[in-house]
Amino acid sequence: MSSTFFTADTHFGHRSVLSMCNRPFANIDDHDRVMIENWNAVVRPGDTIYHLGDFxxxxxxQQxxxxxxxxxxxxxxxxGNHDFRNETQHLPWASINELIEVEVEGTTFVLCHxxxxxxxxMRRGAVNLFGHxxxxxPGTNQCIDVGVDNVGYVPVDAQTIRARLAELPQLIFLDYTDDEPAMMLPTSANV
Incomplete structure (x- = not known):
């Protein structure tokens, strides 16, 4: 049985990301090697993975x-914003989008960098996954950064995402219609 995973902001080959994001790697070669190992430790050949930008x-x-x-x-x-400046879009991706909705295990995920x-x-439970x-x-119980800096440098599955979302502040909607909200805030905000 295949699984679906999500990740973002791997920044392969980007030396400056080590210091910019305090990534715990000695050098970019170590970074790239460990990131590849982490990816392949959870994602199997028959699985599906959505990379939410800045590959x-x-x-x-060539690299x-x-x-x-x-x-x-x-x-x-x-x-993602860095995917316009290099060869990333020329790779044999199964699909390339700027925004896409996918349903995984009964949850609709809205994917954007x-x-x-x-x-x-969003009022019907759709969840925004992002990177950048x-x-x-900060996320809420309906949106979360799935970039490697936020999730332990490894792709995550829907079950892991739902568990993390459950720990985040709940959204409240500041209007009372059936349409999409004009504004929303986590419940921890002063309203």
Whole structure:
């Protein structure tokens, strides 16, 4: 039985990400090797994985392809800001999107590189998964950063995501209609 995983912000080949994000690796070669090992430790060849952007940066086309080819799974790309500047979009992804909705184990996930303020069916339980913020943008019980800096440098599955969401502040909606909200806030906010 195959599984579905999510990740973001791997930044393969990006030396500066080590210091910018305090990643615990001695050098970029160590970083890339461990990230590949972590990926393949959970993602099997028949699994599906959605990468929510910033796959590689300043990596070079040959090295980007070498890394890609070592990674297990049917790989889908949700384009990030660094994926426009390199060879990432030329890799043989199963699909490339800027925003996509997928249903996994009864949950609708709205996938975007960026954290969204509002998304389709959020009142009906749809969950926004994002990257880009490197763990600096707080989540709620309906949106979470699945980037490697926020989830232990490993792709995560729907069950893990739901467990993490349960620990986050609940969204409240500040309007009372059936339409999408004009604004929402975590319940811990003063309203």
């Amino acid at each position: 590689a940066y300043r990596c070079g086309p 980007t392809r070498t890394v890609f080819d070592q990674l297990n799974g049917e790989k889908h790309l949700v384009v 960026y954290g969204l303020r509002s998304w389709r069916n 913020s490197h763990g600096r943008l």
